[in-house]
Amino acid sequence: MLMAIRGGKCRPRAVRKPSSDLVYAPPVPFVTFEGVEGSGKTTQLALAAERLRAAGKTVRTTREPGGTPIGERIRAVLLDAAHAELDPMAEWLLVEAARRQHVRDVVRPALADGAFVLCDRFTDSTEAYQVAGRGLDAAMVEGLDGRVRGGLAPDLTLLYDLDPREGLVRAQGRDASPGRFESAALEFHERVRSGFLAAARREPKRIAVVPAQGGADAVFALTWRVLSERFGLS
Numbered sequence: 090m091l092m093a094i095r096g097g098k099c100r101p102r103a104v105r106k107p108s109s110d111l112v113y114a115p116p117v118p119f120v121t122f123e124g125v126e127g128s129g130k131t132t133q134l135a136l137a138a139e140r141l142r143a144a145g146k147t148v149r150t151t152r153e154p155g156g157t158p159i160g161e162r163i164r165a166v167l168l169d170a171a172h173a174e175l176d177p178m179a180e181w182l183l184v185e186a187a188r189r190q191h192v193r194d195v196v197r198p199a200l201a202d203g204a205f206v207l208c209d210r211f212t213d214s215t216e217a218y219q220v221a222g223r224g225l226d227a228a229m230v231e232g233l234d235g236r237v238r239g240g241l242a243p244d245l246t247l248l249y250d251l252d253p254r255e256g257l258v259r260a261q262g263r264d265a266s267p268g269r270f271e272s273a274a275l276e277f278h279e280r281v282r283s284g285f286l287a288a289a290r291r292e293p294k295r296i297a298v299v300p301a302q303g304g305a306d307a308v309f310a311l312t313w314r315v316l317s318e319r320f321g322l323s
């Protein structure tokens with residue numbers, strides 16, 4: 090039987106498709122990188138990919154929203170600061186549309202090919218941004234999101250935790266013009282951070298909270314410690 094690595098142990102990973110038939114996914118990890126704006130998760134993902142490749146792993150990096158030609162177009166709509174009037178439910182449905190395409194066209198095929206898949210944001214961002222941040226109904230979001238993912242869940246999530254005030258200063262230094270999420274009020278970003286931390290409290294085995302205040306190298310030492318312990322790498 091094919092096995093998946095989770096919580097340091099090998100267990101079968103059963104994936105329930107919407108049609109309710111069970112398939113077994115290959116024994117390779119699906120790792121997601123989460124955090125508030127400016128938390129440094131994208132840099133950590135790139136460093137992790139480099140280190141894993143140096144260790145001989147096949148690695149596929151990707152992101153949400155995005156990762157497919159359709160998803161990248163949806164991303165542009167979502168991030169455009171000119172779209173200030175975008176309705177919260179419309180925003181969520183765009184996120185889910187991009188995710189559906191991404192899971193089908195990128196994540197599942199890469200896992201099937203035996204690649205280590207590193208994804209910049211995934212379903213925890215929906216809980217943080219759309220539920221905690223925008224105030225959408227948690228059960229509604231969870232229900233559709235589960236269908237969209239077809240039951241696919243990360244084996245490990247690295248959550249880079251940072252005070253959003255610091256993150257927004259970092260992001261302003263990085264981006265020429267602020268995007269639609271970056272332009273939201275500080276209180277919104279504080280709710281997003283609380284949403285991420287609530288998910289981490291609920292799922293401590295899957296979500297590793299990494300303090301993100303330090304420089305990229307210092308934070309990467311923590312990233313690598315989590316990855317190497319979880320997946321038995323040296």
Ligand code: ATM
Nearest residue numbers: 126153154184210211214215218270271
């Ligand atoms: P990043 O480049 O920071 O990952 O920005 C993508 C944005 O997409 C992010 N904005 N900020 N800050 C949050 C947003 N997003 C959601 O609102 N819900 C989601 O489910 C995902 C995956 C992303």
